[in-house]
Amino acid sequence: MAKKHLYIDLYENLKRQIIEGQYNSGDKFPSKRALSEHLSVSNTTIEHAYQFLLDEGYIYSKPRSGYFVSDIETLPIINRNRHTSNLSNSDYFENNVNHTYDFAFNLSEIDAEYFPMQQFRKYARDAFEDNQLNLLQHTNPKGQWGLRQEIARYLFNSRGVSCHPDQVIIGSSTEQLINLLTDILNDAQFYIENPSYPPIKQVLDKKQFKYQQIPVNQTGIELHYFNEFDNNIAYVTPSHQFPTGYVMNLKKRTQLINWAQQSKDRYIIEDDYDSEFRYFGKPIPALQSLDTQDKVIYISTFSKSLFPSCRIAYLVLPQNLLALYNILPNKEGNTVPAHIQKMVANFMESGSFERHLNKMRNVYSEKLKFILNELKPFQNQLEIDGALAGMHFTLTVTNGLTLEQCLKNAEKHNLKITPFTKYDPTEQSAKFILGFGGIPLSKLKPHIDVLIKSLTF
Incomplete structure (x- = not known):
């Protein structure tokens, strides 16, 4: 043009x-x-x-x-x-997604090299055995019972989340489950984080739900802003806030639960994003595990723990909201293929899932520690934040280079980095959000070298 x-x-x-x-x-x-x-x-x-x-x-x-x-x-x-x-x-905002980069710190990618494909292939064959004809029929709108059982067991063992399989609902994405929640919660008014995970805002805008965007600091969402409004639903990503990477501390988690327990209409939606991967310090329990009055709706996904194309997310409904779900008219049928659900259920039941998670936790931890060590000599020029957990962190350039200069340098080196302004247009500094999960260990050093050349003197 x-x-x-x-x-x-x-x-x-x-x-x-x-x-x-x-x-x-x-x-x-x-x-x-x-x-x-x-x-x-x-x-x-x-x-x-x-x-x-x-x-x-x-x-x-x-x-x-x-x-x-x-x-x-x-x-x-x-x-x-x-x-x-x-x-x-x-x-405009993806910097030409069709371009092929030599180096890229992409978000939402996993290291597929370590996925146990041979084992998973076995469970795929099992799912298509002759005696599995029931999988060809319509499935329960909540999802396959076997997978919901395994999810409930896994959540209790790994996150302290206490629930019955009947409370677990499976969907194809976080967005789909948020959309379902808006049907259940009906006229609710939301607090969401600012900046926030984009799909939550998109769903609320599309469904014309009222919401307030609440700032996030290094300890989590700033709860004192709740006093200025009378909204009744808080949507948070406490384990590894997107996009800042901040982890909500235990004090603020307790305060948030206390807020929810003060009214029967208040609920917290806990998107336990990146909870599987915490590398430093003691694991912080899920909000749902701290709740004694059934005020937390728990959401998570297998996109990072298995693979993105798996397209399985799940939520855990409190009992009284489960009753509302059960009487909800015109519920959408389950959108995750029954055979995929069966494969994942068998993968979890065998113990392979937890072994895979443990392996990947070590792989990503090794990558992150390598990155931090390589960037350490440049700490007077580069400020790292949000690196306690997950598969991304933020990097702020403090040496005077502008965002435009950094992007031009990156383009010269054929490097893809995502400006933080994509998620927070008010950000004034040269700040970037960097995903490292999909970069093979063997290619990590050249990626970091090019990053340093682009952002430092």
Whole structure:
């Protein structure tokens, strides 16, 4: 596309984000300078795009304060097909996803080299034996009983989560289960973390649920903000907050549970993201294991502990919400193939799953320790955070290089790194979120060398 049309594409993408609810009324828009650096485009391109948004009333300006999102409900009916763009949001914010990189710190990838494929193949054959004809039929909306049994047993042994298999519901993704929860909770009003795991905001916007975004610090969500509102559901990722990597401490976990127990309508949704992989210090128990009044809804997934394409997530419902689920009309059928559920259940029952987890915990720990050791000589230029657990951490450049300069250096070395502004547009520093899980040990050293060359002097 000709360069002269770039500002129109940017305008269309920003307008679409506003219309689809990715920004709330009154939200501060990124400054022209910050967005220019993030997207590696000229200030003129940003100015033209912002002027379009100003002219049509999508944003407004406050002197010496910046740009803010207008109340979308007050805007006239619009033609969403105007200036149809050939570029999607991801073309801007993913830095050309079709490009092949020599070095990449991708998120949500595992080290597939260590997966016990031969063992899993055995369970696949077992699932397709002649006597497994029942797997060809429709399954329970909650999922296969055998897998729910194994999940309940595993959660109790590994996370202290106490539940009956009947409380476990299996879905194909966290997003699908969040969508189910909004049907069960109906008119609930949410607190969500800021920045947060993107799908939660997307589901709430789509279903038109009210929510407040609450800041996160190094000990977890800032609970004192709860006093300013009267919402009744808190969605948190306490084990390894996404995207900051912060771990909620025990004191704040206890305070959050106390908040939930003060009203019968209050609940906590605990997304136990990355809980399987903690490398430093004593493991912190799940929120659900600390709860004595059935106020915690537990969600997790097999995407990291097994493999992303497995597409199995699960939630544990408190008993009174289970009763609401049971009477919910028009429940969606289970979307995870019965044979996949059977394979995973057998894999867990044999003990292979826990052995695999132990092995991968050591592999990822070795990778992380290597990375931290390689970056240590540059601690006066690079600040690492969120590296206690999980398969990603954040890296802030403190040597004066701008985000634009860092991205240009990375491009020169054919290195893919994700700016933190993708998840928090208000971030002003040159900060990145780096995933290391999918990088083979043999290729870790050259990855770190290129990273250091791109971000340091």
